[in-house]
Amino acid sequence: MKGLGRLALVFALAILPVTARADINALAEAAKKEGEITWYVAHYTSEGAEDLGRGFTEMYGVKVNVVRTTAQVAYQRLLQDIKNNQTICDVFSSTDLGHYARLKAEGRFEKYIPETPPKIVPTFQNFDADGFYHPTAAGLVVLTYNTSKVKPEDAPKKWEDLLDIKWKGKVSTGHPGFSGYVGTWVLSMKKLYGWQYFDKLEKNKPQIGRSINDTVTALNAGERQVAAGADGSTLFSAARGNPLAVSYPSDGAVLIVSPSAIMKGTKHPNAAKLFMEYLYSIEASKINAKHFGIPMRPEVPAPPGAKPISEVKLIKPTVAEVDKGIPEVIEQWRDTFGN
Amino acid sequence: MTATASTLDTAPARTARAGGFDSTWLLWIGIIAVLLFLVVSPFIYLVITSFQAERTGEFTFANYATAYGRARYVEALLNSLKLGAVSALLAGIFAVPLAWAVARTDMPGRGLTRMLVLATFITPPYTGAVAWILLAGPNAGWLNRFYTLLTGAEAGPFNIYSFSGLALVIALYSFPYIFIFTTAALELVSSEMEDAANILGAGPWRTMWRVTLPLALPAILGGLIICFLEAIALFGSPAMIAIPARFNVVTTQLFQFFGNPVRVEVAAAYAMPLLGITVLLVLVQRLMTHRKGFVALTGKGGERRPILLGRWRWVVFGYAMFVAALAVFLPYVFLLQSAFAKAWGRGFAWDNISLQNFRFVLFEHATAAKSVLNSFLYAGASATVAVFLTLGIAYIVARKLVPFGGVLGFLCVAPFVIPGVVLAIGFYAAYAPPPLSLYGTALILILAFTTRFLPVGYVNASAAIRSVNPEMEEAVRVLGGSRLTALRRVVTPLLKRNLLGAWLLIFIPATRELSAAIFLYGPNTKVASVMIFDMSEEGNFERLAALALILQVLTLPLLWVGQKALGRDFMLRRNAT
Numbered sequence: 061m062k063g064l065g066r067l068a069l070v071f072a073l074a075i076l077p078v079t080a081r082a083d084i085n086a087l088a089e090a091a092k093k094e095g096e097i098t099w100y101v102a103h104y105t106s107e108g109a110e111d112l113g114r115g116f117t118e119m120y121g122v123k124v125n126v127v128r129t130t131a132q133v134a135y136q137r138l139l140q141d142i143k144n145n146q147t148i149c150d151v152f153s154s155t156d157l158g159h160y161a162r163l164k165a166e167g168r169f170e171k172y173i174p175e176t177p178p179k180i181v182p183t184f185q186n187f188d189a190d191g192f193y194h195p196t197a198a199g200l201v202v203l204t205y206n207t208s209k210v211k212p213e214d215a216p217k218k219w220e221d222l223l224d225i226k227w228k229g230k231v232s233t234g235h236p237g238f239s240g241y242v243g244t245w246v247l248s249m250k251k252l253y254g255w256q257y258f259d260k261l262e263k264n265k266p267q268i269g270r271s272i273n274d275t276v277t278a279l280n281a282g283e284r285q286v287a288a289g290a291d292g293s294t295l296f297s298a299a300r301g302n303p304l305a306v307s308y309p310s311d312g313a314v315l316i317v318s319p320s321a322i323m324k325g326t327k328h329p330n331a332a333k334l335f336m337e338y339l340y341s342i343e344a345s346k347i348n349a350k351h352f353g354i355p356m357r358p359e360v361p362a363p364p365g366a367k368p369i370s371e372v373k374l375i376k377p378t379v380a381e382v383d384k385g386i387p388e389v390i391e392q393w394r395d396t397f398g399n
Numbered sequence: 400m401t402a403t404a405s406t407l408d409t410a411p412a413r414t415a416r417a418g419g420f421d422s423t424w425l426l427w428i429g430i431i432a433v434l435l436f437l438v439v440s441p442f443i444y445l446v447i448t449s450f451q452a453e454r455t456g457e458f459t460f461a462n463y464a465t466a467y468g469r470a471r472y473v474e475a476l477l478n479s480l481k482l483g484a485v486s487a488l489l490a491g492i493f494a495v496p497l498a499w500a501v502a503r504t505d506m507p508g509r510g511l512t513r514m515l516v517l518a519t520f521i522t523p524p525y526t527g528a529v530a531w532i533l534l535a536g537p538n539a540g541w542l543n544r545f546y547t548l549l550t551g552a553e554a555g556p557f558n559i560y561s562f563s564g565l566a567l568v569i570a571l572y573s574f575p576y577i578f579i580f581t582t583a584a585l586e587l588v589s590s591e592m593e594d595a596a597n598i599l600g601a602g603p604w605r606t607m608w609r610v611t612l613p614l615a616l617p618a619i620l621g622g623l624i625i626c627f628l629e630a631i632a633l634f635g636s637p638a639m640i641a642i643p644a645r646f647n648v649v650t651t652q653l654f655q656f657f658g659n660p661v662r663v664e665v666a667a668a669y670a671m672p673l674l675g676i677t678v679l680l681v682l683v684q685r686l687m688t689h690r691k692g693f694v695a696l697t698g699k700g701g702e703r704r705p706i707l708l709g710r711w712r713w714v715v716f717g718y719a720m721f722v723a724a725l726a727v728f729l730p731y732v733f734l735l736q737s738a739f740a741k742a743w744g745r746g747f748a749w750d751n752i753s754l755q756n757f758r759f760v761l762f763e764h765a766t767a768a769k770s771v772l773n774s775f776l777y778a779g780a781s782a783t784v785a786v787f788l789t790l791g792i793a794y795i796v797a798r799k800l801v802p803f804g805g806v807l808g809f810l811c812v813a814p815f816v817i818p819g820v821v822l823a824i825g826f827y828a829a830y831a832p833p834p835l836s837l838y839g840t841a842l843i844l845i846l847a848f849t850t851r852f853l854p855v856g857y858v859n860a861s862a863a864i865r866s867v868n869p870e871m872e873e874a875v876r877v878l879g880g881s882r883l884t885a886l887r888r889v890v891t892p893l894l895k896r897n898l899l900g901a902w903l904l905i906f907i908p909a910t911r912e913l914s915a916a917i918f919l920y921g922p923n924t925k926v927a928s929v930m931i932f933d934m935s936e937e938g939n940f941e942r943l944a945a946l947a948l949i950l951q952v953l954t955l956p957l958l959w960v961g962q963k964a965l966g967r968d969f970m971l972r973r974n975a976t
Contacts (some may be wrong), residue, residue, distance in 0.1 A: 078884070106933040110765045125922035129929075130936065132657040133917055139663070144832035148839075203446075206744075229538070235642055239656040267560070268645070269880070270638045271936055281532065282539035282745030293937055300941065301742035301751075337483060388654070394471065399645045 084175065084337055088120050090330035096123040097150040097331040100138060102131040103197035103318045105296075107350030115347050116338050122331050131156040131240060138323075142168065153196060153320040156240050160319055161383040164192045170322040172333050176340035180356045181369055184317065189378070193321035198354045199243040200342040200372065201272070201314040204289035206279045208303040216286055218311045219249060223260045231266040232275045232284035233399075238391045240303040241272040241290055241316050243386040247313045248375045250389060258396050268397060292352040295365045299352075308367060312375035379380055413646040423883040427800055430791035431807065437788075437850045438810045441825030445817070448824075449667035462668035472669065475647040479715035480676070482566055482648055486630040486907050487623045489570035494577035495612070495619060500600050500715045501578075501613060502585035505705045509718050515723040520575035521954045522730070525635035525931070526947045527572045529940075530730030532639065541733075560644040565637060566927075569630045576629075576855075579904065580862065583897065584618035585611065587866055590704045603706055609685030620684050621858045627680065628815045628854070631673065634914055649673070650818045670821045671673060677813055707914045737944035739885045748895070756945035771950060774927040775842060778909035781848035782902045788849070789856035790864075790898065794886060797864045798872075811857035814850050819914020822851070827918055839921025847915040852905040859901040863894045907954065 101109045106128045113124035127134070131154045141148050154160070163169055169192040177185050177194065184195040197299055203222070205215045209281050216222055234242035249257045267284050270274060275287035291306055291313070298304040320339060322332045338344055345355035352363045362368045377385070438616040452459045467473055498507040499511060534542050535557040543555020558564060570763055612619070634650040641648055649669070656666040708715060737743040741753045760767045792811055796804040814822060826847045830837045837843035871893075872885035880888070891898070913928040920929055927950050934943040 085615040105937045105939070106766075106930070107764060114765065127922055128933065129917055132654075132661075135661065136657060136663065137918065139661070139829065140824070140827050141832065144828075146832055146838070180868050208744075238638075238642070267643050270642050272641075273937060275949075277529075277532075277940060281536060282744075283532075284538070284969075296742070296937075296939075297742070302744035303742075304744070397645060398640060 068274045069217060077338060084334070087330055087334045087337070088259055089109070091120060091122050091328070091334040094122070094328040094331045096125060097326075097328045097335055098127065098148055099151045099153065099335070100126040100127050100134045100149045101130075101151075101153040101358075102129060102134045103153045103320075104128070104348070104353060105351055108348065108353065111347050112339075112344055115343055116335060118158045119338065119341075119343065119350045120334060122334070123378070124335070131159065135159050138163075142341045147321050147325045147327055150326045150328050151320055151335050152323055153318065155197075155269040155316070157317075157319075157382040159385065160193050160242075160321065161379055163321070164188070164190070168324055169193060170324045170329070170332075172322050172331075172336060174336045174340055176337060179353055180340055181358050183315070183369060183374070183376075184356060187317060187319060193319035194336065195317045196336075196356065196370060196395075197318040197319040197320075197348065198356075198369070199241065199316045200291040200308075200354070200357060201241055201248075201288055201316065202291050203286065203307040203309050204279060204294045205286045205307065206282065206303050207305050209282065209285045211247050212305065212307075213306045215305070216309075217307060218309050219257075219288075220253065221310070222286065222288070223257070225264070225266065227286055228264045230285040231261070231264050232269065232278035232287040232289075233261075233266050234269050234272040234288075236386065236393050238270040239272045240386070242288075243389060244377055245272075245288055246352065246389045247381065247385045248312075248377055250385075250392075251377075251381075252311065252375070255392060255396075258393070262396055276302075276304070291366055292354075292373075294361075295363060296352040299364055306365070308341060308372055310373065315374045315376045317376075401731065420945065423881055423886075426791070426883065430788060430795065431801070433788060433811055434792060434807060434853075437846060438814060438853070440829040441822065442813070444828045445667045445825045446671070448664055449671055450477045451664055453662070453664055461660075462664045463671075465662070465665045471647070472652060475652040476649055478562075478641075478646055478671070479649040482562070482569070482637075483627040483630040485563075485566040487570040488576055488628040489566055490574035490626045491619070492624055493570060493726075494574040494622065495581055496715070497722060497750075498578045498581035498585060498615075499607065500719060502582040503588075503607075503706050504708050504712065504715065506708060506712045506719070510721065512719045512723070515719075515727050516575050516578050517958060519572060519726040520579075521907055521951050521958075522572060522727070523635075523928070523931070523933070523947060523950075524569065524572040524633060525639075525911075525913075526944070527726070527730055528568050528636040529935075529969070530570050530637050530733045531559050531564075532569075533733045534729055535564060542969075547668035551718060555686040560640060561643065562646065564652060565644065566630075567641040567725075568636050568640060570626070572636075572728075573629050574669055576625045576904075577619060578627075579900065580618040580622040581615050581939060582858070583900070584615035584862065584866075587615045587806075593706070603708075607706075616687070618686075618862055620687060621862055624680050625815070625855065625858060628677070628812075631676075632815060634818065649692055652708075653818055653821060667824075669682050670817055673817060674813060676816075678809065681809060681812065729732055734944050734948060737941055738948045740941055743941050743944075756941045759950070760942055760946045760949060767927075767930055767946060770925045770927045770930045771946075771953065773841070773924055774910045774950070775953070777844045777926065777938055778906045778912075779846060780845045781852065781909050782906040784849045785843070785856040785905050786860070786898055786902050789853060789860040790891075790894075791902075793857060793860035793864045794890065797861060798869065808857065808861070812854045815854035819851065819912070823847070823915040823918035826850070826915060831919075839924065841924050843919050844916060844924055844926065847919055848912055850910045851912060851915055852909055855904050856901050857909070859897065860903060862891070862893075863897040863901075876941070903958070906957075910950065910954065 095267045099113065103109065104112065109126050109128040113126040116122065116124050134154055135156065138149055139151060165199040171192055173191040174194060182196065203216045216236065236243035236246045267278055269278060272290045273293045275289040276293050278284040279287055280297065280302050294304050294306055320336060326332050340356055342357050342359055345357040349355045349360050349363045354369050355362065414684050416455050449462055450458055452461065497512060497516065501509045534540050537543065537558040537560065540555065541561065542557050546555040548813045572902065591612070592610055596610045601609065619712055631649060634654065637648045637651050641651055653666050653669060656669065685764065692849050736747060738756055739752050741751050741755065745751045789811060792807050794800055796808045830843050830846060867890060875885040875889055876882070911928050913932055916926050917932060920926060931943055931946055934946065
């Protein structure tokens with residue numbers, strides 16, 4: 061009778077995924093039967109993603125096929141799969157919010173609201189009002205500098221400080237056409253200070269890299285001294301002993317939220333749901349913090365050198381702003397900076 | 400590349416001599432079928448995509464209008480062409496004198512020079528570019544610091560973030576192609592021809608210019624074309640250097656078509672003219688080598704003596720070491736420093752040295768060690784397939800066994816010029832879904848690598864086949880042997896060394912292939928290049944350098960085995976036959 065009940069529950073879960081808020085234990089049982097999930101992921105470092113996958117397997121005995129690539133590649137693979145009626149990807153974790161806006165509009169996601177959101181840091185709650193995708197990773201664009209060339213008291217304190225003539229030839233940034241982090245930062249600066257911000261920045265002749273992490277290289281090499289960089293990669297490099305530090309801007313660090321979603325038609329619905337729950341677990345947050353990501357759960361301390369997210373003044377662009385605004389600022393950027 | 404010169408001939412097939420059915424036809428058909436499968440299916444997909452509307456899939460020219468309707472995008476294409484030309488020219492300036500000195504003269508340190516060129520060849524262009532940023536960065540580059548220290552000037556003269564800087568870095572890591580092709584060709588030129596020139600009163604320099612180098616022209620041109628195409632298709636170095644230098648090239652522009660909003664149809668359209676450029680190059684090469692005889696392997700012996708350079712030998716040696724310093728010595732100082740550093744930003748200091756990066760990459764990282772193994776396995780399999788396939792194709796084309804053989808030659812060269820990121824989409828679309836269902840398998844990577852490096856195999860194989868005088872095969876056939884017998888018993892043994900050289904020429908870049916691999920790998924088939932790219936995305940420079948070094952060090956025994964197996968005739972090196 062008990063087995064039958066469980067079967068009924070599984071059945072109910074399978075046909076009523078929209079309304080169901082699963083009991084984790086039942087979900088774990090059903091997930092184990094499915095055996096595996098495939099995770100297209102652009103969040104985290106590749107090592108961090110592998111670690112998270114392994115953590116899930118250890119916890120629930122379900123194998124995770126981790127396909128960690130850049131957001132563009134993950135999205136292209138997914139589009140090709142959809143075109144060919146293949147459902148390979150079960151959980152999709154891109155860093156580009158535009159992907160979510162589009163896929164949601166096309167009805168490619170399975171709606172699922174995890175149990176745990178009330179327990180995560182309030183900043184990340186209720187991200188998508190319709191419950192199709194949920195924030196599972198986050199990072200900040202902050203001011204960063206080379207500590208062997210710049211004393212902490214001389215370091216820039218707010219975004220406008222980068223426009224000071226004393227940083228002429230000493231600023232480093234990424235490129236919005238290549239990095240979602242940089243795109244979101246440019247969008248936020250434009251909203252705060254107007255496009256003049258970048259006209260003035262160009263007078264300081266910044267060195268423009270591709271990825272936001274190119275600022276880490278530029279600072280470490282001593283080629284540049286201050287940057288609009290990412291907290292995670294900068295702190296990771298600093299923790300190794302490189303002469304880097306972050307400065308949280310008083311006018312707000314730009315919050316970059318990266319969601320995850322379950323794909324419609326997934327062959328492993330229970331394992332996928334369980335995985336979403338897992339990404340909100342304390343264990344996953346610990347692994348994330350170990351790799352210098354911002355933990356989703358308030359119980360887990362911020363990575364070494366980082367401020368807890370609750371103490372940071374944040375700029376939080378919306379999904380709609382990002383989706384519509386980034387293509388625009390890329391064009392403006394290319395007009396101003398010439399590439 | 401030489402055979403492609405004759406490739407566009409549309410001469411009809413020769414009728415089988417002995418009459419009756421020659422079973423080797425089945426082999427030719429098989430080879431052609433494999434080629435069509437490998438190359439044509441992804442290409443058809445791309446061509447169709449370039450004419451499709453984004454949502455509806457309807458036929459449209461709009462993608463071409465978008466791709467070429469803006470000055471910015473056209474400018475990027477022109478930049479690429481210019482970059483290709485300048486890089487290829489520079490690479491030629493590095494490679495041809497070295498090749499001549501090593502193959503034909505008594506310059507000291509010829510073996511050393513060969514080894515250093517090999518060391519250049521096994522350096523991924525990406526790591527070379529990073530090292531050069533550290534060497535010639537305008538503010539903190541070591542060359543500039545050294546210059547200001549020496550002269551007391553405010554700033555140094557070098558700026559890697561410039562068009563010429565990028566061309567230099569690309570040339571430094573692609574010149575081995577020209578070097579290897581050219582030495583192979585020069586070593587086949589018999590001294591008798593040079594003697595004839597000498598007797599007629601030409602001095603050694605004039606002989607070199609008028610006799611020796613012209614004989615190697617097909618090989619030099621083939622190498623130049625490969626360098627040109629590689630410079631256009633490369634993504635890593637332009638991404639690191641061109642973007643800070645504030646200009647775009649085709650690959651960096653293409654990449655942006657994949658950002659939000661994604662326009663893969665436009666990307667396909669944008670890449671199409673590159674195919675036209677390939678056709679053009681093949682035609683140009685054909686014009687330049689038209690009606691000249693380049694057959695050097697006649698089966699009739701011939702003596703090869705080194706040219707005595709006298710005092711000049713040291714000047715030439717100095718030049719070889721200068722090139723080696725730019726490509727190997729200087730960059731490796733920084734690669735080693737980073738790989739053994741706790742934190743590379745702290746520079747050279749005793750307390751900054753650690754083995755931790757190697758330990759991490761080899762033993763602690765979940766997939767790094769396996770990714771290196773995967774790279775070697777897949778590259779080995781691809782090189783083997785590509786060598787035999789291109790040998791077959793080059794033979795079919797050179798001996799005009801089928802009508803329109805030139806098309807086959809073109810198909811072999813085409814994959815090189817389509818930037819990997821676009822080609823990879825074609826591969827994924829052609830191979831991943833049913834009926835092949837190769838998603839996530841090793842085979843999909845092997846097929847992609849094979850296709851991507853067909854041009855290298857083909858250029859090499861066709862030059863080799865062209866150097867073999869058909870008389871030798873005709874002798875076999877007169878004696879009643881089939882074409883297959885001639886191929887197996889005469890051509891292959893004659894070209895054995897050449898084929899091994901080609902195998903390595905494909906194997907080595909295949910272990911570093913990134914743009915297709917990143918699209919096609921699955922959870923269990925990650926390769927080292929993808930690993931390295933991830934680390935670069937993460938700004939994880941110390942571990943990246945360690946992994947790159949491991950990859951390079953592991954390539955060395957292979958070169959050593961090659962040398963053992965072939966004695967002094969390694970890497971296309973050939974003595975008098």
